[in-house]
Amino acid sequence: MPTNVAIACQGGGSHTAFTAGVLRTLLPELADSDDRLVGLSGTSGGAISAAAALSGYLDDGAEGAVDTLDALWGDIAADEAFETWFNAWLVQGMSAHHWSFPTPTVSPYDVPVTAYGERKLREILDRHVDVEALSALADPDTPHLVVGTVDINAGRFETFEDEHVTVDALLASSAVPTLFRAVEIDGHYHWDGLFSQNPPIQELLHTDPERKPEELWVVQINPQSYEGEPTDIADIVDRRNELAGNISLNQELRFVETVNHWLAEGDLPAEKYTHTEIRRISLDEQLSYESKLDRSPAFIERLTARGIEEAEAFLDDLGDGHEHAAQFGFSHDEDRRRERPDYGGE
Numbered sequence: 001m002p003t004n005v006a007i008a009c010q011g012g013g014s015h016t017a018f019t020a021g022v023l024r025t026l027l028p029e030l031a032d033s034d035d036r037l038v039g040l041s042g043t044s045g046g047a048i049s050a051a052a053a054l055s056g057y058l059d060d061g062a063e064g065a066v067d068t069l070d071a072l073w074g075d076i077a078a079d080e081a082f083e084t085w086f087n088a089w090l091v092q093g094m095s096a097h098h099w100s101f102p103t104p105t106v107s108p109y110d111v112p113v114t115a116y117g118e119r120k121l122r123e124i125l126d127r128h129v130d131v132e133a134l135s136a137l138a139d140p141d142t143p144h145l146v147v148g149t150v151d152i153n154a155g156r157f158e159t160f161e162d163e164h165v166t167v168d169a170l171l172a173s174s175a176v177p178t179l180f181r182a183v184e185i186d187g188h189y190h191w192d193g194l195f196s197q198n199p200p201i202q203e204l205l206h207t208d209p210e211r212k213p214e215e216l217w218v219v220q221i222n223p224q225s226y227e228g229e230p231t232d233i234a235d236i237v238d239r240r241n242e243l244a245g246n247i248s249l250n251q252e253l254r255f256v257e258t259v260n261h262w263l264a265e266g267d268l269p270a271e272k273y274t275h276t277e278i279r280r281i282s283l284d285e286q287l288s289y290e291s292k293l294d295r296s297p298a299f300i301e302r303l304t305a306r307g308i309e310e311a312e313a314f315l316d317d318l319g320d321g322h323e324h325a326a327q328f329g330f331s332h333d334e335d336r337r338r339e340r341p342d343y344g345g346e
Contacts, residue, residue, distance in 0.1 A: 004038045004274075005030060006144075006204045006213035010249055011044025011173070011193050012221030013292030017300040018283045019049045019219045020073050021307020024066045026217070027053060029315055031062035038211040039204040041146035043193025046219065047173045048072070048125065051165055054145055055130045072128040073304065078295040108181050118171070118180055125167045135163040144207055148193035148200045149173045152182055157196040159203055179293075198245055201252035205259070205276065212274040216256065217314075220282040222246050234288065241289045253278055281314050283307075 007026065009019045019042075030037050037057075042050035049069065056068025078084050108114040136142055147165050149172040151158040160169035172183035172190035182189035193199070204213055222245040230239045260275050262268045283306065291299070 001034075003035045003215055004211065004213045005035050005215045005217060006039035006041070007037070007050070007217045007219065008199045008201050008204065008252075009040070009042035009046030009050045009219045010199050010221045010245065011042065011046045011148075012245065012283075013045050013176075014076075014294050014300060015221045015283060015287060015292050015303060016045030016049055017073055017076075017303040018221065018307040018310075019046050020053075020069045021304040021309075022219050022281055022311040023049060023053045023307075024069045024304075025308050025311035026315070027057060027065045028062035035215075037143050038213055039144035039146070039207070041148070041200045041204055042173075043148040043196060043198045043200070044174045044176075046199055046221070047147040047193060048129075048170055051129050051134070051145065051147065051170055054143060055128070055133050058133045058136060058142065059130060068128055072124065073300055075124045075127065076295055077297040077300050079297050084296075108177075108179055114180055121174065122167060122171060125170055129167065129170065131166055134165050140208055140211065144204060144211060146200045146203045147173050148196040148198065149190040150193070150196040152189045152191055154188060158190065159197070159200050161203060194245055196248065197252055198248045199252075201249075202255055205256070205274075209272075209274075213276055214274055215277050215279065218249070218253070218278065218280045220246075220249065220280050220284075222249075223284055223286055224282070226286070238286070238289050242286075279314070279318075281310050283310070 007023070009016070009023075012018075027037070040050040040054050042048070049072070052068050052072045053065045056064035056066070058064075060067070134145065145162055145165055147160045147169050149158050149160065149169065150156070160166070166185075168183055168185050172185060173193040173196075175181065175183050175190065176192045176194070182191055184190075199218075201216065201218075204216070222242040224246060226239055226242070230236045256276050256278060259268065259273060263270065263273050263275055283303075285306075
């Protein structure tokens with residue numbers, strides 16, 4: 001019997017190249033199976049990858065999704081002379097800022113080069129996300145798309161769904177406040193999805209009965225667990241960022257678990273609610289915070305390959321009838337050390 005599957009993609013900057021690898025592996029498998037993709041959600045880089053994948057999927061099926069993801073991340077990679085310099089400048093600047101002083105001293109509104117980064121990302125999104133194609137998502141036969149942001153003025157989470165997902169919404173979901181200017185949408189300013197649902201999950205469940213997911217596959221970027229005690233200032237800041245990124249994710253998943261429990265206890269009508277099995281595909285690697293800005297081709301290619309590897313293992317486990325990872329837990333079958341790439345300089 002066909003299973004309804006929804007995929008939720010956590011944000012994490014360049015680390016979400018891992019998400020691209022996962023999606024370019026899962027979507028063709030879903031297309032070739034009897035199962036049905038009923039929803040995709042994401043924040044920040046997770047939202048960008050989800051929207052691009054779905055845009056390509058609507059245009060040319062699973063092959064279109066793979067081609068679009070490859071082209072998107074090929075354009076994001078800093079492989080030209082100025083882009084290479086800009087990438088190194090941004091990553092080194094973030095590294096120096098985070099390990100020396102806890103609050104920013106320069107506003108992104110005062111640094112003209114940030115406008116270049118915003119303009120570049122807009123051009124990439126315009127090139128690879130077909131907003132007009134996404135308008136077809138209002139059709140109940142197509143997957144549900146949800147992008148998470150935060151409304152600065154109202155002080156509340158705000159999601160953009162289906163035909164309301166625009167390039168502005170994707171830029172807002174990616175607008176890290178210490179790096180980029182807020183994005184104005186409908187008279188309100190919006191920031192990065194890290195301050196929102198990361199990623200949105202409840203909206204994937206609040207849908208038509210025929211589109212309710214029976215399986216929720218979560219692409220998790222920030223490690224859930226940490227070995228030992230972080231004592232170095234770099235490790236402290238890194239772990240704080242990872243925990244902040246996971247707070248809303250675990251809250252969203254706890255809501256799903258609560259509904260599942262109430263349904264199992266008979267407290268909710270089975271004809272109206274659906275049990276949703278949670279499975280995670282996790283990067284599960286301690287990477288430095290500043291590497292979330294690293295767009296070097298080698299780094300992006302490595303994380304994409306890692307996403308492909310983890311997605312293939314996930315599918316193998318599903319085929320064997322086993323869960324890839326325990327709910328709210330992870331395996332530690334290998335030692336994953338913090339990677340702090342050498343960006344040059346002293």
